[in-house]
Amino acid sequence: MCRQVFVAWCCYVDSQRRKAARYSQALDIYRRRLLTEGATKWLSVSSDLSHLRMKYATEKGVQVIAALHLRFFQCIIVTCNLFVNLIDRVTEHVVAKWFGDL
Secondary structure, three states, X not given: OHHXXXXXXXXXXXXHHXXXXXXXXXXXXXXXXXXXXXXXXXXXXXXXXXXXXXXXXXXXXXXXXHHHHHHHHHHHHHHHHHHHHHHHHHXXXXXXXXXXXX
């Protein structure tokens, strides 16, 4: 009887060790999966943020270039108007000098 109890106890201890080993292995697999998924999500978010920063920088650059372009053409228009006014005044002066007051 004592031997049967000892064998049963040894079987119980072995089954508990196998159970603990299975739990440990399952937890290791679970941890690895969590780490892999976490790293994947982190890389995905990092990539998305990098893309958004690049898109924002590009849009900002386009806005700056468009504003510069607009300012350049405004300056050209003002300069052209100044030259037209100057040419008109010179022409009036020359016509008045050559032909007098008509």
